[in-house]
Amino acid sequence: MYKIINSDFIGFEGDVTMRRVDIIVDTAADIPQPESHWSVGSMALIADTKEIKVLNNAREWV
Numbered sequence: 111m112y113k114i115i116n117s118d119f120i121g122f123e124g125d126v127t128m129r130r131v132d133i134i135v136d137t138a139a140d141i142p143q144p145e146s147h148w149s150v151g152s153m154a155l156i157a158d159t160k161e162i163k164v165l166n167n168a169r170e171w172v
Contacts, residue, residue: 111135112142112154120149138163141171 116132128149134157135141141154144165152165163171 111140115155144169144171 112133112135114131115134118130120128120130122128126147129147129152130149131152132155133142133153134155136157138156138159138161141156141163144152148165150165150167154163154165154171155161156163166172
């Protein structure tokens with residue numbers, strides 16, 4: 111499970127409103143597949159390890 115803690119408007123891709131989001135999860139296993147409207151640069155903060163993963167152009171958390 112995750113919680114969105116920040117969401118910023120980035121722009122439009124066609125008629126989709128793109129947003130850069132920051133989410134928080136308990137463990138790395140809780141990081142979800144990115145939603146289609148989440149933009150590159152979105153971040154996942156992992157509470158138990160204090161790591162940050164960033165969504166790249168390949169739609170992967172790295």
